[in-house]
Amino acid sequence: MFVLVTGVGGREEPRLAAVAIVRPGSEARVKLDLLDALYPHDTSVRVEVYSGALAIFSRLKPGEVRALAERYPIRGLTAVREAAEVACDADPRAAIEALLRRVAEKGLKFARVEVRTRGSLRGRDAEQLVKRIVRELRLLDKLGAKARIEVLGRYAVLCILSKSKR
Numbered sequence: 001m002f003v004l005v006t007g008v009g010g011r012e013e014p015r016l017a018a019v020a021i022v023r024p025g026s027e028a029r030v031k032l033d034l035l036d037a038l039y040p041h042d043t044s045v046r047v048e049v050y051s052g053a054l055a056i057f058s059r060l061k062p063g064e065v066r067a068l069a070e071r072y073p074i075r076g077l078t079a080v081r082e083a084a085e086v087a088c089d090a091d092p093r094a095a096i097e098a099l100l101r102r103v104a105e106k107g108l109k110f111a112r113v114e115v116r117t118r119g120s121l122r123g124r125d126a127e128q129l130v131k132r133i134v135r136e137l138r139l140l141d142k143l144g145a146k147a148r149i150e151v152l153g154r155y156a157v158l159c160i161l162s163k164s165k166r
Contacts, residue, residue: 026076109144
């Protein structure tokens with residue numbers, strides 16, 4: 001479900017492929033360890049640091065990034081979540097709204113949607129915004145998937161935590 005962005009010369013640009021959840025204070029070390037693990041497979045890999053999380057940009061598929069990161073014992077790395085859908089905007093609220101509208105167009109349904117913010121947007125504001133939009137777009141279904149929206153600065157990233165029961 002990813003649109004590959006082509007840059008100069010038709011080369012594929014790295015996209016936000018995964019979000020790494022790390023212990024607070026370990027971000028810099030885990031970033032270096034992740035780069036060491038991923039660089040041999042993708043020389044364009046890039047990692048942005050946020051409080052308690054890292055955004056991994058790569059040309060690899062999200063599942064490949066997760067598998068490679070989990071293959072190596074990286075101290076301080078709690079989880080690697082694949083990015084199912086990503087939206088980017090200077091205003092994080094607009095990014096969240098664009099993300100949820102794109103998800104609604106695809107017909108995805110969720111039993112539960114969690115929100116975690118890291119950046120300028122307050123968590124409570126993001127939760128209220130997501131509740132309102134999810135209700136408005138009718139994205140809730142008891143048999144849907146469990147999802148988390150990670151707000152990393154100007155990026156809103158949808159991570160599927162568990163598959164739907166259908």
